[in-house]
Amino acid sequence: MTRIDKVMAGLKAAGKKGMFIYITAGVPDAATTIEAVRQAKRAGADVIELGLPFSDPMADGPVIQTASVAALKNGMTLAGALDIVREIRKFSDIPLIGMGYINNMYHYGLERFVRDFKAAGMDGVIIPDLPHEESGGMRRICAAQDFVLAEFITPGTTEPRMEQTCRDAAGFIYCVSNNGVTGVKKVDYHPIGQVCAKARKYTDTPLAVGFGIGSAEAAVEAAEEADAVIVGSAVVRCLLDHRMDDAVALIREMRQALDARYAV
Amino acid sequence: MNTKGRFGQYGGQYVPEIVMPALNELEAAYLRYKEDPDFQNQFRTLLREYAGRPTNLYYAEKLTKHYGRARIFLKREDLLHTGAHKINNALGQALLAKLMGKKRIVAETGAGQHGVASATVAALFGMECHVFMGALDVERQKLNVFRMKLLGAKVIPVTSGTGTLKDATSEAIRYWATNITDTHYIIGSAVGPHPYPTMVRDFQKIIGEEIREQIKEKTGGLPNYLVACVGGGSNAIGTFFDFRDEQSVRKFGVEAGGRSDKVADNAKTLSGAGEPGILHGAFSYLLQTPDGQVVEAYSISAGLDYPGVGPEHSYFKDAGIVRYVSVTDQEALDAFQRLSKIEGIIPALESSHALAYLETLMPETKPEESVVVCLSGRGDKDVAMVARALGEDIEL
Numbered sequence: 009m010t011r012i013d014k015v016m017a018g019l020k021a022a023g024k025k026g027m028f029i030y031i032t033a034g035v036p037d038a039a040t041t042i043e044a045v046r047q048a049k050r051a052g053a054d055v056i057e058l059g060l061p062f063s064d065p066m067a068d069g070p071v072i073q074t075a076s077v078a079a080l081k082n083g084m085t086l087a088g089a090l091d092i093v094r095e096i097r098k099f100s101d102i103p104l105i106g107m108g109y110i111n112n113m114y115h116y117g118l119e120r121f122v123r124d125f126k127a128a129g130m131d132g133v134i135i136p137d138l139p140h141e142e143s144g145g146m147r148r149i150c151a152a153q154d155f156v157l158a159e160f161i162t163p164g165t166t167e168p169r170m171e172q173t174c175r176d177a178a179g180f181i182y183c184v185s186n187n188g189v190t191g192v193k194k195v196d197y198h199p200i201g202q203v204c205a206k207a208r209k210y211t212d213t214p215l216a217v218g219f220g221i222g223s224a225e226a227a228v229e230a231a232e233e234a235d236a237v238i239v240g241s242a243v244v245r246c247l248l249d250h251r252m253d254d255a256v257a258l259i260r261e262m263r264q265a266l267d268a269r270y271a272v
Numbered sequence: 273m274n275t276k277g278r279f280g281q282y283g284g285q286y287v288p289e290i291v292m293p294a295l296n297e298l299e300a301a302y303l304r305y306k307e308d309p310d311f312q313n314q315f316r317t318l319l320r321e322y323a324g325r326p327t328n329l330y331y332a333e334k335l336t337k338h339y340g341r342a343r344i345f346l347k348r349e350d351l352l353h354t355g356a357h358k359i360n361n362a363l364g365q366a367l368l369a370k371l372m373g374k375k376r377i378v379a380e381t382g383a384g385q386h387g388v389a390s391a392t393v394a395a396l397f398g399m400e401c402h403v404f405m406g407a408l409d410v411e412r413q414k415l416n417v418f419r420m421k422l423l424g425a426k427v428i429p430v431t432s433g434t435g436t437l438k439d440a441t442s443e444a445i446r447y448w449a450t451n452i453t454d455t456h457y458i459i460g461s462a463v464g465p466h467p468y469p470t471m472v473r474d475f476q477k478i479i480g481e482e483i484r485e486q487i488k489e490k491t492g493g494l495p496n497y498l499v500a501c502v503g504g505g506s507n508a509i510g511t512f513f514d515f516r517d518e519q520s521v522r523k524f525g526v527e528a529g530g531r532s533d534k535v536a537d538n539a540k541t542l543s544g545a546g547e548p549g550i551l552h553g554a555f556s557y558l559l560q561t562p563d564g565q566v567v568e569a570y571s572i573s574a575g576l577d578y579p580g581v582g583p584e585h586s587y588f589k590d591a592g593i594v595r596y597v598s599v600t601d602q603e604a605l606d607a608f609q610r611l612s613k614i615e616g617i618i619p620a621l622e623s624s625h626a627l628a629y630l631e632t633l634m635p636e637t638k639p640e641e642s643v644v645v646c647l648s649g650r651g652d653k654d655v656a657m658v659a660r661a662l663g664e665d666i667e668l
Contacts, residue, residue: 063565064433064551066442067288067449073432085563110286111550115564137286137550141276160289164452169292184290188450 011131012103012156012179015054016214016235023272026236027052027227028216029259030107032059032075033092034084035247042095044247044255049102051256052263056096057134057238060089060108067136069191071241075248086116090128097129105156105179107134110142118146122155132156132179140173147176158182161207163199170203174211181207183234185219191241192222201233223258224265231266277466280590282583285465287553291445294452299467301372306474311367315475318363322396323353325360325478329486329644334614339630342496342637346617346647347483349507356620356649357479357507358389362458364475366393369456376400376455380444382409382437382503383574384416385620385649386460391425393458401425404444406436409574416653434568437578441552461504462582465553469582476510483644484514491642497633498523500646501625502596503539503576505585507648516593525585526629528571529598535561539569541581542589542596556583572601572661573621575649599628605661607631608651620649621657 019026029048033041045056061079065072093104106125113121113135125133132155138146143157150157156179161170163186173181185200187193197217204215217230218238227237239262246255276299277283285295305311319325327348336344349357369377377394379401381387387403394401403420407429410417420427433439441459448457462472480498487495498515500508502525515521530538538544541557549558551566559567559579571577588594599607604621607628612618619627626645637643651658659666 064438064442066445066552069446070432077433080565109550111558111560111566112564114550115547115560136288137553139285139287139289139292141285141292162290162293164290164293166293184288186290188290188452189446 010103010154010156010179011101012055012105015103016180019054020235023270025231025266025270026054026214026216027263027266028055028057028236028238029053029243030057030059030238030240031247032061032072032079032244033089034061034079034082035075035244036078036250037082038088038092040247040252041092044252045096045102046099047252047256048259049100051259053102053259054236055103055105057105057107057240058089058092060086060106060112062109062112065109067189069189069241071245071248072190075244078248086112090124093125093128093130103131104129105132105134105158106130107136110135110138119149122149122153126153126155132158134158134182140176151178160184161203163203165203167206170207171210174207174213177211177213180214180216180236181211182238183215183217185217185230187220190219193220195220195226197230197232204233224261227262228265228269231270277470279584279587282554282556282586283466283469284555285553286550286555287465288449290449290452294448295465295467297372301368302467302471305368305371311371315364315367318367319360319478323359323363324351326482327351329483329490331490332615335611338614339634341634341639342641342643343491344630345487345490345642345644347479347511347644349479349646349648350619350623350650354389354392355652356385356389357476357510358386358460359392360478360510361472361475361506362386362389362393365456365458366397366399369399370397372456374399374454374456376402376451377458378402378404378444378447378455379458380404380437380440380460382406382440382577383653384409384413384420385575385653387425387427388416388419388423390458391420391423394425395423402447403427404430404440404447406440407431408435409437413574413653436568438566445552461506462509462584463504463552463554463580469554469584472506473509473513473584476506477513479507479510479646480512480514483511487642487644494518494521495644496522496641497637497643499526499626499629499633499643501526501576501622501648502542502581502585503528503578503622504580505582507646509582509584511646512588512594523594524629524633525594525596526625527596527598528573528576528625529600530570531601536568537570538598539571539577539579540598541579542585543598548586551580554583556586557581557589572604572657573625575620575622576625597629599625603628603631605658608658617647618651618655619647620651621654623648
């Protein structure tokens, strides 16, 4: 059982919705990233997604693009991200999921990537440009090391495809809203909600909805059919602007709103 | 490994899940219409009546005399409507998009040639058109930006990342992902996720098919050498594909050597420092740092400064089917002027790279042999740039 399985099971038992907070490694620097994780946890984050910056983040909107460029300019690398993970593990057991693009990992070596990040204390990875068709090799490597590789569903995922995705899922399923790319935006969460409801037929794996969530109101809406919400750009925007307090306040506000609406 | 859309180990579909249904839909439609005589008929008619195919295979007698070796033939893609081979692909994809019921076209562009071709076909088919273009290129290529606007397209400057072609491509993919149901993405080269590299090649392979027929009429046999420039590689794949199994035909893909061999000073993906990697949905050679970050490519020619390359070229490289070489900015500039003066043809800076390689190739050839160079586009768009490089500033 990975840390993420334990946390998600705990939330379910407590009748609560989970909150995943995305933070780009190295924005504005490694020390701030580590501090942001500490504070996000305190403010109510259940899982941390650690963004591994890539030069060409195809699935990301302007904020995370800017953060990626900034992090790379500051010299962030996979080796640097490994150090951040080790530092976080010195003070916290919060589940850590990497989010990065396949080229970096391929270049580093897929087996070596999973082995090194697992050893440092990471629990899994989200690779937005590795759809189910291409993920077979990486899935086997991850499964062998009990490392989560997130599967994806979107409002356009057909039912036969969903069945296959759900069968291979571990840890959690990343449910992408119809926003297309990351970034705060007014999104109708009903289409992805309906897809979540259908996915329950095929899996008990927790469902986490992301892409677009930037307020407590949106978090509550997105969480309706899901087990957790994922918040990225809204938090990263604050960190880019050196407004850690605002990031913490937003996380706290979302935590309270989610619990007020859903906790039994 | 997914075996769909692979050229050897290269290719594939490395895209966000939200894009997969659209790729599957596109693949199904393409496979259906590819075999459909009605579609093929419409496509061939458009190529003939609208674009101006077949293009001539021109015997460049004066250029041949200049080198005094093999006979040189120029495949005149520069004479096509909108001025380059890009229209072949744009027409094919727009026709497909129309039949798929799409309302909107999205495209990326570097120098603006593919943007103009996309805007043109969107106007022809009565579709909305959004073109993503690096902010720097918007500044550098004002003429093409205005042409696109005249044709009714919306040009969106891209400032994200480094604000160049690769970022414009990422932005076009993001826009597509956000408007996936009613939009078709016309990718401009033989790059991207499956089915794009195959589909773009199929729409461009007519170049090589025509060369085969035309050279037979003129020389009675096959060409001995084929030369084409390679950025993403669509005119080159179009030129080479029909000859891929002909070992007697030696094929040269010419990349942009830029200013120097230093990192970020060239676009030598296959002939220089590129290593296999993943960008814009395909596994192919890629210019990248030791940490797997994509390196910005550079060339005087805006159509060649792409850090990736079409996956089929990566396969051709490894299999030894095509030899990939490079020429510098300066050599391309010299070739640009040489063809203008000797033959009265102003070539695109991209095509000038292929022409520049004749300096190396011609001394190895024999008078009874023949060389075909793909003159992929015309140089009108480049005159201001070339004037600047030669120290003359003209207002445009």
